[in-house]
Amino acid sequence: MLTSIGKFSKSFFIKLLVGIIILPFVFWGMGDVFRGGNQNVIASIDSEKVSTQEFVEYLRRLNLNKEQIKNLPKTDLIEKILSEYIGKRVMALEIEQLGIIVNDVSLRNMIKNDDLFFKNEKFSRIEYEKFLIKSGVSAPQFEANIAEQEKRRQFLSFLSGGIIVPEIMVKQEFRKENQTKTIKYLDLEKYHLKKQPSEQSKKELYEKNKNIFFTEFKSIRYAEITPEKISGSAEYDEPFFKQLDIIENNILDGQSFDETVKNDNLEIVTIQKINAKKENEKKIKIKKLPDSLFKKIYNLPSENAPEIVELNSKYYLVEVLSIEKKNRPFSDPEVQEALNAQLNFKNKIENNTSIIKDISMGALDKDRFTKFASENNLTIKDYKVNNLKQNEIFSEGIIKRIFLTKDGEVDLISNNTLTKSFLILAIKTDYKDIKKNSNEYEQYEAKARLNLINKIYQTHDRSLNEKYKVELNQRTIDRVKNSF
Secondary structure, eight states: OHHHHHTTTTSHHHHHHHHOOOGGGOOGGGOOOEEOOOTTEEEEETTEEEEHHHHHHHHHHTOOOHHHHHTGGGSSHHHHHHHHHHHHHHHHHHHHHHTOOOOHHHHHHHHHTOGGGEETTEEOHHHHHHHHHHHTOOHHHHHHHHHHHHHHHHHHHHHHTTOOOOHHHHHHHHHHHSEEEEEEEEEOHHHHHTSOOOHHHHHHHHHHTGGGSEEEEEEEEEEEEOHHHHTSOSSOOHHHHHHHHHHHHHHHTTOOHHHHHHHHTOOOEEEEEEOTTSBOTTOOBOOSSOHHHHHHHHTOOSTTOOEEEEETTEEEEEEEEEEEEEEOOTTOHHHHHHHHHHHHHHHHHHHHHHHHHHHHHTSSSTTTHHHHHHHTTOOOEEEEEOOTTOTTTSOHHHHHHHHHSOTTOEEEEEOTTSSOEEEEEEEEEEEOOOOTTSHHHHHHHHHHHHHHHHHHHHHHHHHHHHHSOEEEEHHHHHHHHTTO
């Protein structure tokens, strides 16, 4: 239901319906308490029970995709969804205690004032009914969701309403991004490359992970479904789509690829043993198969499970005949590349960890910065950072970290992938000024307010963790995981 409504989320309150993120109520801090107990109860909040049935109904409404459902027993997705659901239930308890309500008049006004349902600049009941039909929900369901989201919005406003942001906080927020920083820095790439992976270490890693170094070859086949074949017409008209529906229903009922082809006299194209690069075992690229159609077929997860796919207004019956995995040898260039990349990454983590430890213990400070460069044959470079977008050397994320480094301090700063690592010595900082009546001031006041609100939410979250005793029934959770 929510997935359908999301397609129409252009207006303000529709965005509220699908877009309010209840950040402080995810409950990862609640200290998971797993118990045995009643199979019909998946969790409890104080004395209130959360039944397995109501949670499964909630789970089904999320419209998980096939891959997510397939992997439920192997992942913690169920736990995350349950945690989010419990957070919503706790919020509902808090809303009830505060006496927050949305009466029928308020609800009616919210709907009647939303321009999504306007025609000729005024509310149209017909437009509203059309929206409900397209969304696949009834009016009571939709209106109950609107009321629920409005109560949540009022609750969050209650927590954060009336905040006055001190000027000093606005200036602090502004200074985080608006300063001129004079620094010395060392690019650590050469330092990391000093230690190259040995053949022994690569062989050990290969042997431990042999099962992930393979090439998957799939034998596939397809047949184009044309109007001439199934309806006797040259047009993609109503008779064609009626017959296409019949074919699709037959496949869903278990009809095989061969039976379908025979019944409708379709022409089969079969390609034996092809990998994800569209190459056969001899590494010859298959050119007769369009890339877009190949991806559709190759990504099918199961063998002998025919499907109908649509591509560029054409329709195909497709199937994976067989899947074969072939181990890649240690000498394979791509295997070597992967092993080198993994070991180099591990080396960078170890090197950076050692440097950070030295910095934290005072063994690498501004006085030892030059010595570290000399011992490791690294060149010290002078640089002046003027703004966040100065990306000649440093990315925006790294510059933000540089701006947080105090004068005289040494810091190691890397990007998320560790492809760039720098040792920074901050020399001098010149701060820029912000005028109180400027547009910039409003912008940074909003940022400061958001940070303050998040802190309030986090504080409230901690208080809720202490207020409510939440227990999860792990046996029932496992049973739910394996029931899909």
